Every structure is written in C-alpha cells, then in structure tokens.
Amino acid sequence: MTTQDIVQKLWNLCDVLRDDGINYSDYVTELVLLLFIKMEYENTESGILQAHKLPPFARWPELRDKSGLNLLRHYRETLLKLSASDDRLIAAIYADAQTSLKEPRHLEQLVKSLDSIDWFSARQDGLGDLYEGLLEKNASETKSGAGQYFTPRPLIDTIVKVIKPQPGETVQDPAAGTAGFLIAADRYIKDQTDDLYNLTEKQRKFQRNDAFLGMELVPGTRRLALMNCLLHGMEGDDEGVVHVGNTLGSAGSGLPQSHVILSNPPFGTAKGGGGPTRDDLTFATSNKQLAFLQHIVRHLKDGGRAAVVLPDNVLFEAGVGADIRRDLMDKCRLHTILRLPTGIFYAQGVKTNVLFFEKVSQAATGSTQDVWVYDMRANAPKFGKRTPLTDAHFADFIAAYGDEPNGKATRQDLGEQGRFRRFSRDWIAGEKGNGLDIAWLKDDNAEDAADLPEPAELAREAVEELNRALEELDAILAELGEESEL
Template sequence: MTTQDIVQKLWNLCDILRDDGINYSDYVTELVLLLFIKMEHENKESGLLQAHKLPDYAQWPEFTSRSGLNLLNHYKSSLLRLSQSTDPLIAAIYAEAQTSLKEPRHLEQLIKSLDSIDWFSAKQDGLGDLYEGLLEKNASETKSGAGQYFTPRPLIDSIVHLLQPQPGETIQDPAAGTAGFLIAADAYIRSKTDDYYDLTEKQRNFQRNKAYLGMELVSGTRRLALMNCLLHGMEGDDEGVVHLGNTLGSAGSGLPKSNVVLSNPPFGNAKGGGGPTRDDLTFATNNKQLAFLQHIVRHLKDGGRAAVVLPDNVLFESVVGTDIRRDLMDKCRLHTILRLPTGIFYAQGVKTNVLFFQKISQAATGSTQEIWVYDMRANAPKYGKRTPLTRGNFADFEACFGTDPLGQTTRIDQGISGRFRRFSRDWIASEKGDSLDIAWIKDEDTEDEADLPEPAVLAREAMDELNTAVVELEAILAELGQDEE
C-alpha cells in the first residue's frame, strides 16, 4: 500500500464513525491518540526502540486483546492516566485528552484498521507523510474548519526553498499550527545533509533537539503538531518542538531570538482570549497579525531572515498599521512581497501575501530602500479542489526572487505589463502614504460577481475594520483625557 492508499483507508473510516457523532477534526484527534500508541509498538517490534516510553497499561496489545465495554473503559482510563504522566512529552500529547467515541464497536473498528495496515510500506514512505496526508484531508474538508491552521504545503515548500535554512540555525514559528513550516525546514536541511549523515553527532543532536521551536495557543492543535514532529524525527526539548502558550502574551515574550522565522499567524482581530497582552510591543493593537508581525521583528536575531503570510489589511490598515509598517521598514530590510492568489486558504475571500525581510537591528532606521512586488493574484486561476495549488505554480516567482535567501541577487523589473516590479522607499512614502497594498495589473475577472467573496466573508472583514477603528478612536480619546466622557 502506498501512503496515499493508507490515508484514504483511514479517512474512509471517518464516514463510519460519524454515526457516533464524530466530526472530521475529532476523528483526526482520535487517530492521534491511538497512532502514538501504535507507533511506539511498531518501533519496539522493529528494534528501533530499546524500551517503551509508554507504561504497560497503554501498550498496543492491551487494546487489541480487549473488546466491548471493557475496551472502551480501559481506553478512557488510559487516556486519563497518560495525561498525568511524569514524562512531559507524553503528558503534552495526552493533555486534556478525552475520547469522543461512545460505541465500543467504533473503537474496535479503529484499532483493527490501524492493526491491519502494512506498516512496513508506511515506513518506506514515512509515517510523517501519512500523518500529514490526514491533516491535509482534514483541512480540505471545509466542514471541519481545520483549514484555518493548515498552510498549503506547496506554499510552505516554496518559502522554505527561498529562505534556505542551514544546519546550526534556530528556526521559529510563533503561530505553529500543525508545525508545517518547521517540518518543511527540517526536511530541507535533511535533503542538503544526506539526512543528517554529513553532520557531526553534536550537530545532529542540535538539529533534533534545539534547532526548531514553535508556539501554539490551542492544546488540541498543539497535540497534532507534536505528533507531526515526532513522526518526522523531530524531538525538541522536554516540552517537544511546539510549546503551548499565547505568543501575544507573556509566554511569547519569553521566546528566544532566532535566525529564521517562518509563520502564518491567525487571521482576524482578537476577541475574548488570545488577544495581545504583552507590554514589550512598541505599538498597541488588537489586530493579531500586526501584533505577530511586531513579535517576529523583535524575536529575529540581527541579520536573521523571515517570511510571514499576512492578509491584505496588514498592508493598508491606517494609523497604528502605518506606524507598524514604518517600524518594520526601519528595523528590517523588507525586500520582497508576494501577492498570493485568493482561494488557497479555507476562507475563499481572504486575500493574503508573503512578506520577506531581513532584520538589521532593533535600533536601525531607513533599512528598507526598495521593495520588489510579485503579483501572483491578478488574472490567476481560481485555486481549489478542481484546480489544486502545486509547487510548480511558484516556479516563476522563485526564478524572479533569485538564489540569494536575502533577495540580493540581480533582479529585473518587468515593467507595467509584467508580474515582478521594483518600488523605491521614497515612492512608497510619497505616493502610497506607506501603504504596501501595491497592484498595477488590471484583473480581468474583478467585475465577475461569481468571483466576489461570500457575503459572510465581506461582513467579517467589515466588522474587523470597524472594530479596529473603534479601538483606535478609544485610544485617541484616552490620550486626550476624554475616555471617561
């Protein structure tokens, strides 16, 4: 069986389990809880592990030898005990873990299906590839809502290819999701070092345990990320590669500075929990992407490089948005903006970009002298299930970007009829008022009503802009001492 065959076999089970009220996201989480136990068993059987990490009660034969209510009750009990494990990584994977299964026969079906898989074939292609295939299936199923934290793999691979992470560098994703960026960076380095065999033992240990660090706010998503990393041979520190915490709170301020930052921060303004509560950011804002952008600049080492996926509002938002963009262009050399096509994320109307920049220093000014913009959006195909996004779609952009990860190779301005153009810092200031929402190609489909965002998306965008305006007005009133009135 190929990895794709196994993914499809496991995915088909979800249709059966929906009789038990299981949705797609719950199903993937349920698989994670069992897959870790099965993985430990397979690794022990094949001799890859000298001893089990899991206690006796949670080893695979304890589940295959039971049935009915005895099995379901043992499973529930095991999850609770594993969540209280003294091993920090096991405790993290099973933190707050509860089964959604109510029917014992459904649990039996899951266990039998995992037991019947040709794990030798799975290992040939990589257990990590199998798991990522399940995550991608979950993200593409719009009803699951999982697409909000799943960045398309072709986009991730293109970004990593351009930034060229190196052995010995620290790589951070402050909005890790399922850890796609960190895993792709590790895969890139492995491909350049003969799967680490070209490195010394000390260098290999650094790559496995210290090179990568992510932070994720949602414990369930972090569980998916930890499993993803483990299946790709990335162990991290005692808490794993991805730590649980709020990057926009005190946990984020404690993250170290890194050589490379790769991230796709969550879209939208903060509502309720998860909003910025840090006091070390230069500009106060409830716009999560603008707050994440400030974190990334602050937590890049001098000379470090970053690529960040951000929605259009970050490019044109006024007042504090303008201040944050100016601050970015002072402290960093913002050298490239990629205008992405619509429809590649779960919310079809969301328009996004990738900002590529190099940190000069926290005290620098005037670091950005010119910005190159590549428009992949105008007159582009409508990507989706019928027209999937592929790595090949980024070939022309990669050629224009060049072979230098800092964007310092010779580049050619293609003029008004091309997709790649250069804009001076002076022109951006005088003509755009420091807005970075720069477009010049007439999109022939812009007036096609069928291509407009859904009304709910338009309403959500309008609400976000209004909420931002209210916060900014309240801040102005507070400064004037009129907040009580």
C-alpha cells in the same frame, strides 16, 4: 498504497465515529489519540525513532490483542495514565485526553482497521507525512476553525526553499498551528544533510532538540503539533517542539531570538481576551497580525531572516498600520513581497501575501532601499478542489527570487507587463504613503462577478474593519481617561 490512499482510508473511519455519536469537528482529535499509539509503535519498530516513547502498557500490541469491554477499559485507563506521565512530552501530548467512544465494538473496529493498513507503504513516505495528510484532509473538508486558514503545503515548501534554513540555525514559528513550517524546515535540512548523517552527533542532537521552537495558543492544536513533530523525529525540549501559550502575551515575550522565523499568524482582530497584552511591543494595536509582525521583528536575531503570511489589510491599513510598516522597513531590509492568489486558503475571500525580510538591528533606520513585488494573484487560476495549488505554480517565483535566501541574487524587473517588479523605498513613501499594497497588472478575473467574494464574506470583512476601528477608538478614549459609550 500511496500516502493519499491511506489518508482516505483513515478518513473513511469517520463513519465508525459518527455511529458512536462523535461529531465531525471532534473526529480528528478522537482518531489521532489512537493513531499516534500505532504510529509510535511502527516508527520505533522500523528504527525511525531511536526508542519507544510510550510505556509498555500503552504500546500498540496491548490494544491489538484485546477486545470488547476489556479493550475499551484498557484504552480509557491508558489515556488517563499517559496524561499523568512523568515524561513531560508524553504528558503534554495526552493532557486532558479522553475518548468519547462508548461502544466497545466501535473501538475494536477502529483498532482492526488501523492494524490492517499497509504500514510498510506508509513508511516509504514517512508516517509523519501521512499524519500531516490527515490534518490537511480535515482542514479541507471541515472548512471551519483552524482549518479555515490551514497553510497549503506547496506554499510552505516554497517559502522554505527560498529561505533555506541551515543546520545550526534556530527556527521559530510564533503561531505554530500543527507545526507545518517547522516540519518543512526540518525536512529541508535533512534533505541537505543525508538525513542528518553528514552532521556530528552534537549537531544531530541540536537539530533534534534545540533547532526548532513554536508557540500555539490552543491546547488541542498544540497536541496535534507535538504528535506531528515527534513522528518526524523532532523532540524539542522537555515541553516538546511547540509550547502552549499566547505569543501576544507574556509567554511570547519570553521566546528567544531566532535565526529564522516562518509563520502564518491567525487572521482577524483580538476578541475574548486573546488580544495583545504585551508591553514590549513598540506600537499598541488590537490587530493580531500587526502585533505578530512586531513580535517577529523583535525576536529575529540581527542578520536573521523571516517570511510571514499576512492579509492585505496589513499592507494598507492606515494609522498604526503605517507606523508598523515604517518601523519594519527601518529595522529590517524588506526585500520581497509575494502577492498570493485568492482561494488557496479555505476561507475563499481571504487575500494574502508573504513578506520576506532580513533583520538589520532593533536600532537601525533606513534599512529598506528597494522592495521587489511578485504578483501571483492577477490573472491566476481559480484555485480550489478542481484546480489544486501545486509546487509547479510557484516555480516561476522561485526562479525570480534567486538562490540567495535574503533576496540578494541578481534580479530582473520585468516591467509593467511582467509579474516581478522593483519599487524604491522613496516611491513607496511618496506614492503609497508607506503602503505595501502594490499592484500594476490588469486582472481580467476581477471583472468576473462570479469570482467576487460572496456578499456574506464581504459583509463579514466590513464588520471586522468597523470592529477594528471601534476598538482603536476605545483605546484612544481610555488613554485620554474617557469612558466609551459604544
């Protein structure tokens, strides 16, 4: 069986959970609580993990060898005990964990189904990869919640290939999600070091425990990230690789500076208390992506490099948006922008870009002299289930980017008919008013009404823009000591 076959088999177990009244959105959370116990056992027995992380009462044979009400009672007690474990990582993974299963026969059916899977085949690709496949399957099927902006694996792998994280470097994702960027960076380094065997024991320990750090606001998503990292042999500190907290609040200001930052921050404006509350950012804004961009610049070490996925509005928003872009190009050498096709995220109308930059210093000015833009959006295929995004779609971009991670390789401007062009900082300031929404190719697809976003999507975008404007006006009134009547 291939990993894809096993993922589909696991996904089909959704029917069992539905029969027990568990809704679609809770399916993955319910399954992974059980799946992690199985995978931890398989990884340890096969030597991928050095020792069991779970205590004896919580290991797979204890579930496999029980049935009926005894099994359900034991499983409920196991989740409760794990949530109170002295091991902080295990306690974090199982914090507030409880099963919604009511029928013993349904739990028994799940256990038997998991036990019957060809785990030897799964180990060929890695159980962590299998787990990631399940998370991606959930994102593509549900089209809601965090899955709405699940970063496609080919995009993550492309970013990591050109950024080239190295052993001994610290890699951070301040909006970690299920830790896709961190895991891809770890995999890249392992591929370059014969699975870390070319390193000293001290270097290996650093890679396992200190090299990677993420922060995630949503506890349930952080649980998935911790499981995902542990199954890939990434343990982190006592709290795991991914910490829970608000990067745009006080928790984020305490994150260390890193050599590499890779991230796809959440889209949209701040709502419900989840907005920026930090006082160490240079520019106040309710736009979460603009706040995350400031965090990334601030938390890069001098000489460090970053790649961040951002929606179009960050590239053209006036006012504070222009100030933040100007500040970025002063403190960092913004060398490359990749204009991504629409439809590669599960919210179809979202238009996104990847900004690649190198930190010069927090006090620097005029660091950006030229910006290279690769347009992968114009006349691109309409991506979706019928035309999935693959690694092959990024091959030309990787070749154009070059082998130097900070974009310093020799590059060729392909002219007005080509996809890769160079624009001077003076041109960007004069012609674009420091806007970075740079396009030159005629997009034949744009003339096809069928490819335009749905009216509801356009309406939502308009409402978001209006809300953002109102929030910024409220902030101005507050600074002036006036009370808003809006």
